[in-house]
Amino acid sequence: MPHGTACSPDRGLPLIEFENVTVTRSDVRALDSLSLTLYEGENTAILGPNGAGKSSLVKAITREYYPVISKEPCTFRFRGADVWDVFALRSHIGIVSNDLQYTFTRPLTGREVILSGFFSSIGLFNREITPAMEERAKEIERLLGIDHLSGRLMNTLSSGEARRFLIGRALAFGPKTLLLDEPTSSLDLFALHTFRQALRAVAQSGTGIILVTHNLHDIIPEISRIVMMKDGRVFGDGKKTEMLTDERIGGLFSVPVHVREENGWYYATGY
Numbered sequence: 001m002p003h004g005t006a007c008s009p010d011r012g013l014p015l016i017e018f019e020n021v022t023v024t025r026s027d028v029r030a031l032d033s034l035s036l037t038l039y040e041g042e043n044t045a046i047l048g049p050n051g052a053g054k055s056s057l058v059k060a061i062t063r064e065y066y067p068v069i070s071k072e073p074c075t076f077r078f079r080g081a082d083v084w085d086v087f088a089l090r091s092h093i094g095i096v097s098n099d100l101q102y103t104f105t106r107p108l109t110g111r112e113v114i115l116s117g118f119f120s121s122i123g124l125f126n127r128e129i130t131p132a133m134e135e136r137a138k139e140i141e142r143l144l145g146i147d148h149l150s151g152r153l154m155n156t157l158s159s160g161e162a163r164r165f166l167i168g169r170a171l172a173f174g175p176k177t178l179l180l181d182e183p184t185s186s187l188d189l190f191a192l193h194t195f196r197q198a199l200r201a202v203a204q205s206g207t208g209i210i211l212v213t214h215n216l217h218d219i220i221p222e223i224s225r226i227v228m229m230k231d232g233r234v235f236g237d238g239k240k241t242e243m244l245t246d247e248r249i250g251g252l253f254s255v256p257v258h259v260r261e262e263n264g265w266y267y268a269t270g271y
C-alpha cells in the first residue's frame, strides 16, 4: 500500500485525500483550505449552493485547477500518491461533465461515443475496435437502458438520452468510481426519471458514485454520505439521515426549508 494510505475497516481505500487545499480564481478563493477524504466504492453526494466551490473541487480533482499552498500541512493525494497525473486518474474515475456533451459536434452514434471512452477521445479516428470492446459497450448500453438508441447519432438524441451515453463512455474502462458534475441540469421529468434509474443501476452494479449537485432530488437512494460545501469549505459531512434535515439544509442554502423523505428520495419544500 502506498505511503500515507490507510484503509478504513468500514470504508474502502482513500481515493482522494485533500487537506487544506486552496484554489484561487482571480482574487476569489474558490476552495478555501478545504479538507476532505473520498473513499473508493463509497456513494457520496457533494451538495452545495451556487458558488459553493463544487465545480472548483471537481476541477481540482481532474487537475484542471492546481492548489496554492495557503496553510500547512497541504495534502493533495490520489490513491495514496502525492504525485499523480490525469492518466492515472482516468483509469480509476470515470468523469461525466455536462460540458462534454457539447464537444460531440461531429456525427457519432451513441455506440461510438461509448467506444470512444476506451481511447479517452471525442471520436474513434480509425482506431481498432476489438470484439471485447464491442461486447463491453453492449453490456453498458443494457445496464443504462439505451441499447435501442445505440445506432442513433448523438446530435439527434435528447439531452437525457445523450447524457446516459456520456455515462456509458465514462464506464467503458470499468472505473471503480464515477464522478458526475451537476448531471441533471436542464432535464425534464421523464429524462430525470430515466437518468436516475440509470445511475441507480450503475451504483447497484458496484461502481462507486460521487455526485456533485445543488439538487436534493438528484441524490439517489444508494448514496449514503453527504458532503455539504459552502464558501469553498466543507460545511457538513456525514450520513444522509443526519445531513438532510430542515436545519442543516436551511443553513446550507441560507433559506428556511422543509426537507421531506419519500421512499429513499429527498425533497425540499416550503422555501
Ligand SMILES: Nc1ncnc2c1ncn2[C@@H]1O[C@H](COP(=O)(O)OP(=O)(O)OP(=O)(O)O)[C@@H](O)[C@H]1O
Binding pocket: 025, 026, 027, 028, 029, 030, 048, 049, 050, 051, 052, 053, 054, 055, 056, 057, 214
Ligand atoms: N474564473 C473565475 N474568476 C473569478 N471567480 C471565479 C472563477 N471561477 C469561479 N469563481 C468563483 O469561485 C467560487 C466557486 O465557484 P464554483 O464554480 O466552483 O462554484 P459552484 O459551487 O460550482 O457553483 P455553481 O453551482 O453555480 O456551478 C464562486 O464564488 C465563483 O464566483
